[in-house]
Amino acid sequence: ALFVERIENKPNNVVIILADDGGFEIGAYGNKIIKTPNLDNLAKRSKLFTSAFTSVSSCSPSRASLLTGLPQHTNGMYGLHQGVHNFNSLNSIESISKVVKQHGIRTGIIGKKHVGPELVYPFDFSETEENNPINQVGRNITNIKLLVRKFLKESANSSFFLLVSFHDPHRCGHITPQFGPFCEKWGIDGIPDWNPIKYDPRDVILPDFVPNTQSAREDVAAQYQTISRLDQGVGLVMKELEHYLEDTLVFYTSDNGIPFPRGRTNLYESGSKVPLLVSSPKSTESWGTKTNDLVSLLDIAPTIYEWFRIPSPVIHRNPHKKLSLPGQSILPIIDDVIGQTRDYVYLSHNLHEVTMNYPMRAIRSNHYKLIHNLASNSPFGVDQDLYVSPTWMDMMKRIRKKENLNWFITLKQYYYRSEFELYDLIVDPLEKNNLASKPVYDEILYNLKEQLLKWQSKTEDPWICSPHAVLEDKGSYKYSPQCLPLHDDL
Amino acid sequence: ALFVERIENKPNNVVIILADDGGFEIGAYGNKIIKTPNLDNLAKRSKLFTSAFTSVSSCSPSRASLLTGLPQHTNGMYGLHQGVHNFNSLNSIESISKVVKQHGIRTGIIGKKHVGPELVYPFDFSETEENNPINQVGRNITNIKLLVRKFLKESANSSFFLLVSFHDPHRCGHITPQFGPFCEKWGIDGIPDWNPIKYDPRDVILPDFVPNTQSAREDVAAQYQTISRLDQGVGLVMKELEHYLEDTLVFYTSDNGIPFPRGRTNLYESGSKVPLLVSSPKSTESWGTKTNDLVSLLDIAPTIYEWFRIPSPVIHRNPHKKLSLPGQSILPIIDDVIGQTRDYVYLSHNLHEVTMNYPMRAIRSNHYKLIHNLASNSPFGVDQDLYVSPTWMDMMKRIRKKENLNWFITLKQYYYRSEFELYDLIVDPLEKNNLASKPVYDEILYNLKEQLLKWQSKTEDPWICSPHAVLEDKGSYKYSPQCLPLHDDL
Ligand SMILES: [Ca+2]
Ligand SMILES: [Ca+2]
Ligand SMILES: [Mg+2]
Ligand SMILES: [Mg+2]
Numbered sequence: 001a002l003f004v005e006r007i008e009n010k011p012n013n014v015v016i017i018l019a020d021d022g023g024f025e026i027g028a029y030g031n032k033i034i035k036t037p038n039l040d041n042l043a044k045r046s047k048l049f050t051s052a053f054t055s056v057s058s059c060s061p062s063r064a065s066l067l068t069g070l071p072q073h074t075n076g077m078y079g080l081h082q083g084v085h086n087f088n089s090l091n092s093i094e095s096i097s098k099v100v101k102q103h104g105i106r107t108g109i110i111g112k113k114h115v116g117p118e119l120v121y122p123f124d125f126s127e128t129e130e131n132n133p134i135n136q137v138g139r140n141i142t143n144i145k146l147l148v149r150k151f152l153k154e155s156a157n158s159s160f161f162l163l164v165s166f167h168d169p170h171r172c173g174h175i176t177p178q179f180g181p182f183c184e185k186w187g188i189d190g191i192p193d194w195n196p197i198k199y200d201p202r203d204v205i206l207p208d209f210v211p212n213t214q215s216a217r218e219d220v221a222a223q224y225q226t227i228s229r230l231d232q233g234v235g236l237v238m239k240e241l242e243h244y245l246e247d248t249l250v251f252y253t254s255d256n257g258i259p260f261p262r263g264r265t266n267l268y269e270s271g272s273k274v275p276l277l278v279s280s281p282k283s284t285e286s287w288g289t290k291t292n293d294l295v296s297l298l299d300i301a302p303t304i305y306e307w308f309r310i311p312s313p314v315i316h317r318n319p320h321k322k323l324s325l326p327g328q329s330i331l332p333i334i335d336d337v338i339g340q341t342r343d344y345v346y347l348s349h350n351l352h353e354v355t356m357n358y359p360m361r362a363i364r365s366n367h368y369k370l371i372h373n374l375a376s377n378s379p380f381g382v383d384q385d386l387y388v389s390p391t392w393m394d395m396m397k398r399i400r401k402k403e404n405l406n407w408f409i410t411l412k413q414y415y416y417r418s419e420f421e422l423y424d425l426i427v428d429p430l431e432k433n434n435l436a437s438k439p440v441y442d443e444i445l446y447n448l449k450e451q452l453l454k455w456q457s458k459t460e461d462p463w464i465c466s467p468h469a470v471l472e473d474k475g476s477y478k479y480s481p482q483c484l485p486l487h488d489d490l
Numbered sequence: 491a492l493f494v495e496r497i498e499n500k501p502n503n504v505v506i507i508l509a510d511d512g513g514f515e516i517g518a519y520g521n522k523i524i525k526t527p528n529l530d531n532l533a534k535r536s537k538l539f540t541s542a543f544t545s546v547s548s549c550s551p552s553r554a555s556l557l558t559g560l561p562q563h564t565n566g567m568y569g570l571h572q573g574v575h576n577f578n579s580l581n582s583i584e585s586i587s588k589v590v591k592q593h594g595i596r597t598g599i600i601g602k603k604h605v606g607p608e609l610v611y612p613f614d615f616s617e618t619e620e621n622n623p624i625n626q627v628g629r630n631i632t633n634i635k636l637l638v639r640k641f642l643k644e645s646a647n648s649s650f651f652l653l654v655s656f657h658d659p660h661r662c663g664h665i666t667p668q669f670g671p672f673c674e675k676w677g678i679d680g681i682p683d684w685n686p687i688k689y690d691p692r693d694v695i696l697p698d699f700v701p702n703t704q705s706a707r708e709d710v711a712a713q714y715q716t717i718s719r720l721d722q723g724v725g726l727v728m729k730e731l732e733h734y735l736e737d738t739l740v741f742y743t744s745d746n747g748i749p750f751p752r753g754r755t756n757l758y759e760s761g762s763k764v765p766l767l768v769s770s771p772k773s774t775e776s777w778g779t780k781t782n783d784l785v786s787l788l789d790i791a792p793t794i795y796e797w798f799r800i801p802s803p804v805i806h807r808n809p810h811k812k813l814s815l816p817g818q819s820i821l822p823i824i825d826d827v828i829g830q831t832r833d834y835v836y837l838s839h840n841l842h843e844v845t846m847n848y849p850m851r852a853i854r855s856n857h858y859k860l861i862h863n864l865a866s867n868s869p870f871g872v873d874q875d876l877y878v879s880p881t882w883m884d885m886m887k888r889i890r891k892k893e894n895l896n897w898f899i900t901l902k903q904y905y906y907r908s909e910f911e912l913y914d915l916i917v918d919p920l921e922k923n924n925l926a927s928k929p930v931y932d933e934i935l936y937n938l939k940e941q942l943l944k945w946q947s948k949t950e951d952p953w954i955c956s957p958h959a960v961l962e963d964k965g966s967y968k969y970s971p972q973c974l975p976l977h978d979d980l
Contacts, residue, residue: 073657076576084807087576088578173815176965354952377868383960384963387974396977411977415976466845470872472666487901490902
């Protein structure tokens, strides 16, 4: 047979359920208002991670990083894939779907793809925005259910890797304003399986980093409704998987933080910390437990390779050098193996929309986060979707009227950032007080910078010398790359 | 037949001879030191343009703009194509080679391609860095001669479009330092047709914008030697074309200015003004004449479509809008038709290397140039090739030793630019005195800004609202795009 035969009770299959811009508005994560019974049920048969991070808080770069195990600066997806943004991963990169296919595992994607080129991200079964209206494969939960059924039927006798990639709860207002800011008004009659749940803006729990305004409350209430649709979709998908669960590893996570100021596109906790549930049938003792261990979505690819007992690919991005995946499998954490925790997770962002150049690199320990802003002279960008959101539009109106933003920082602080930002996450979880210039933190700063540079070197970051030097890594510098200084402190 | 049959003495063919980083170091342009007898001979059967501009001073973006007739912000090639830079034109764009192929004209490229994807830039005959060592097809003039011969033989009975794309005089030192900074030491034994000409650094004519140092003189002397190789290559190509010249339109130009500080990657005259010779067998009266008329390399595509009597393509980059090429044929200028001159040429740059984000838009009249720097808070970037050049390395050494640069501006002025730069080119051809903040120029500034914005709108520039606003052009803004202000002047 073309595909590896499925063997009952063996580690045969992997399913990733991915939310688009989904945050911690989930019962299992302690939210008492939102109704997410299906995600809560999944949590009951999962290990729940409280400290999981996407390596980049932007849709295409995050998906490319998840699927390759490589940060955006390594895999080449520096910004959004679609339209004029036009970013793609490098042809030399290997992705999960490409690698496991080569080992006879059937691959499928249902919903939002948002990465390319096809050469790097091939799937045997593909129902995405490339061949469907995006809402029909990303938000129509009945359709999603039927597509999962179809994929499973076609994969009946083989191992499989399936990515179910919801477009919910991504905001709708930017492209299809007729459906409401979060598509909460979309498809009420057209989705038989959807039982819409409405939330009162007065009841929602406003995340600490969101301005405390009526507009933001309404924005969050609409998001809740959309998450409940996603949740019902998760229930339908899990029902389809019913007879496969004994040999299927299931993930639930999100590509990035919620689309609010200081959320998506930011490397603050509010933009980069994501929910992560991992349901392993091989580790039923882990079901319903939590861990605070630091993990990165860059660890998902190595986890899946370990699950399938396939060696992690060696990447030949540079003709005279081999690059291995920087992440580690999280299976030992699920199995509670001592000493498997990481000291750090790393983050790397360049652009979101092509007009929004704002490269950042960051390192996070359990205690501190250091962000290196490589273009800190320029203001931080605002994307097209965020700008027209009720929350941001209201902020701009307040700025024009010189009214209070009811926000924990000023707009000036949001736009203009220091080159280095160091936060003590224990005393300052909102990352408000930058300690980078305080002499008492010199040693901590020095050590974190050194670790971050090591990681940039290991992952062959083209920005490793930015912003004050030029990387020379060709010709006579081929085997000993160097940062040559710009002397720009004039 | 598959191809349009060639008819003697009809406007059948087009050849573009393209230099890589070539400037005005040409006898026909008044340089009395350099020996370029073959370019000078071509000038004798051409109209010579003294005010021709590339729309962008960076290799891949310039080639993509030349071949599509669309600025880089429209065609999608925002920076370099190769390696980690990974830029590509949008699939929806039409190029000369793609369009004329569809009309039965045989297409060929010999030498440096440096653009993609293949879908947008297909050629029937392709001998480039994609299937050859770049020096062999870009600098080995004997090999280039034989490839032209092969192409012409295979095209014997059809009309053709041929791009002969030299890699000379591009600097060599960055990638292959063993061949010398300008490859002047390369191939002496291996290129039978090359008769190397050496120049004494004391004799060279230093362009006004280059630092007056011994290192720069040596750098320019090496460049002269490499241009003489290019020149001999041009002689060989013209010899091969001998029997086709009666029905072939021949262009000689360069993708960008010379690779010296304030040259390549800059929109100053020194980076964006390029040589342009156009030899039209239909206009022998124009041979040996000059024109000061402003023209843009964006005009080449419409010129070629007119020559072949093919309608210019309509671009469907945006599903609900048609975009036509912004340039105009220059055939009327060659024929000296009155009233065909342009009031302005336009320039547009985003990146060169992917780490070098520095978007700029510019408009140039016969009198003024206005540059809009969209990321003026950040220092202007230095590319890997320029940094290791003798000229720049010497500048850095002088900066470290606090010695005089012998340059017409300071390094600080080079790195840090105002958002708007306005120059009076008649009194200040070196663009040293920025007039943008002088009240007496308010009206001129206002008018140039308005013209520039009109062009950005016409060419669907995604950066049209940058840097102080966000472009909204989807959803409810689909038919009436707007710039929504960031209020970043805090
Ligand atoms: Ca997203
Ligand atoms: Ca060039
Ligand atoms: Mg795609
Ligand atoms: Mg190419």
